[in-house]
Amino acid sequence: MFAKLSTQHLSISRYFRTIMLVVIAGMVVIGCTKKEPAEQASGNMPPMPVSVLKLEAVSVPISAEAVAQTEGAKEVEIRPRVGGILLKKMFEEGAPVKAGQLMFLIDPVPFQIALANAKAQLAQQQARVEQTRREAARLESLLATQSISQREADNASSDQALAIAGLAQAEAGVREAQLNLSYTNVTSPLSGIAGRFEFSEGALVNANTSLLTKVSQVNPIWVRFSLSDSELAQLGGHLSPANVKAVTLLTSDGKEYASKGTLNFAASAIEPTLGTQQLRATFENANKQLLPGQFVRVRVTTGYQEGVFVVPQTAVMTNDKGKFVYVAEKDKENKTVAAIRLIQAGGWQGTHWVVLSGLKEGEQVIIDNLLKVQPGAEIQPNIVGAAPESSPASQNQPANKG
Numbered sequence: 001m002f003a004k005l006s007t008q009h010l011s012i013s014r015y016f017r018t019i020m021l022v023v024i025a026g027m028v029v030i031g032c033t034k035k036e037p038a039e040q041a042s043g044n045m046p047p048m049p050v051s052v053l054k055l056e057a058v059s060v061p062i063s064a065e066a067v068a069q070t071e072g073a074k075e076v077e078i079r080p081r082v083g084g085i086l087l088k089k090m091f092e093e094g095a096p097v098k099a100g101q102l103m104f105l106i107d108p109v110p111f112q113i114a115l116a117n118a119k120a121q122l123a124q125q126q127a128r129v130e131q132t133r134r135e136a137a138r139l140e141s142l143l144a145t146q147s148i149s150q151r152e153a154d155n156a157s158s159d160q161a162l163a164i165a166g167l168a169q170a171e172a173g174v175r176e177a178q179l180n181l182s183y184t185n186v187t188s189p190l191s192g193i194a195g196r197f198e199f200s201e202g203a204l205v206n207a208n209t210s211l212l213t214k215v216s217q218v219n220p221i222w223v224r225f226s227l228s229d230s231e232l233a234q235l236g237g238h239l240s241p242a243n244v245k246a247v248t249l250l251t252s253d254g255k256e257y258a259s260k261g262t263l264n265f266a267a268s269a270i271e272p273t274l275g276t277q278q279l280r281a282t283f284e285n286a287n288k289q290l291l292p293g294q295f296v297r298v299r300v301t302t303g304y305q306e307g308v309f310v311v312p313q314t315a316v317m318t319n320d321k322g323k324f325v326y327v328a329e330k331d332k333e334n335k336t337v338a339a340i341r342l343i344q345a346g347g348w349q350g351t352h353w354v355v356l357s358g359l360k361e362g363e364q365v366i367i368d369n370l371l372k373v374q375p376g377a378e379i380q381p382n383i384v385g386a387a388p389e390s391s392p393a394s395q396n397q398p399a400n401k402g
Contacts, residue, residue: 047336047380048372052328052364054383055309060349063301064235065250068225070294072216073282074190080106081183083207086199093196096288097188097215104186104212106205111184115177122170129167132160192217193291216292221285223249223261225298226276234347235302238277240266243302247281249290250297259284261298309359310352315367316345325359326366326373328381336381338366338373 080086085107091097136156143153188194195214199205205212232238241263249257265280281298283290290296315325323345326338343358359365364381366373373379 045378047378048369049380049382050328050338050366050373051368051384052381053311053315053367055311055359055361055363055365057307057361058310059304059306060308060310060354061301062235062303062305063299064227064231065297065299066225066227066231068223068249068281068296068298070290070292070296071222071224072192072218072292073220073222074192074217075292076189076215078103078186078188078212078215079208080104080186080205080210080212081207082106082111082180083205083210084110084184086201086203086205086212088201089197091188091194093194093213095194097192097194099188099191101188102185103188103194106184106186108181108184111177111181115174115181118170118173118177122167122174125163125167125170129160129163132156132163136160186212188215190215190217193288218288218290218292219285220282221290221292222264223281223283223296223298224279225281226271226274226278227300228276229270232277235300238266238270239263239279239300239302244300245303246299246301248299248301249281249283250299252294252296257283257290257296263300305346305354305356308346309355309361310349311355311359311365312367313348313351313353315365315370316343316353317370323353325355326370326375327359328364328366328379331376335378337376338379340375 083106086104087107088105090102090104097103136153136159139148139153139156142148143150192215195216197213198211227235227239236243244263247261247263249259249261251257261281261283263279264282265278267278270277279300311325316323317325322342324340324342327341328336329339331337341358341363344356346354346356348354364383366379366381367384
């Protein structure tokens, strides 16, 4: 029995030793897990890696953009100058036409008959003139021998004068009939693009009132647009051809049109209903890339801002004091830390803000991990590249107001 109790005692002792070992191991693990926050609290975290942009002063255009619509530099309505049956359309709708090109044919038969009548009346009047000439000559000789009275001779001269006047009228009638006959061939007065045919072949059209189609001159092509008071203030005031440096056209796909335009009209007053200045520019369009009625965008440039900085829009943040960016700088312990710089933003250029003041050339602006960055926190900057330089490509982006 004593041996049995000894065995039970040994089993209980082993059980308690096992439990003690488990408890001690758990305390060691807990101690290790608490050590890491303690190290973090003591400031031993590694510096946060961030990308920075090293600032360089650039020149950006003073520009504004607006929606615009193209129109033909000249647009004429094709109307018949004589009425009649429209026999045939001689052009393709939407196709180029040249000045003098035949576009419509009106039934010429009635006008051919009218011309024949006019010529017959002319011949009749010519015979009348010849008859009165001979009669006046005969009476003139009789008057010399006093065989007739002076009154008879004067009447013969008057008849001759009336016949000559009738001859002039008959000649005018022939010219008018010839002209009306020529009007049965309806031609284009200028080179351009033909519009839609508004009638159908065989229709009866009226002189000077029936609109058959339109022809628009598309080279050069005009672009109409307007700018508000605030946009004009951004550009330096009301515009005129003298103070506009460049007009750039942007097509619907966002690409720049190859040819630069010039301002050829600027209203002398603000349109009272919309509060805008009406403007118009002209562009070369030899390849007919632009068509009348097309919606595009135009960018007007009046000058350039020198010595400014451009930073990505994502790098610019806002607090109760205004817009700011984070920059990388050295602290008292010579560590690289994040610091706030309040800035004055003048507008945006593409995807970048234009910064007028608050930054210095050579400073490094933090452009990523901004939600994790805190003022005074140690960082590890990595320079990713310079700001856009003052090049033709960058100058084509407007410094719009923010």
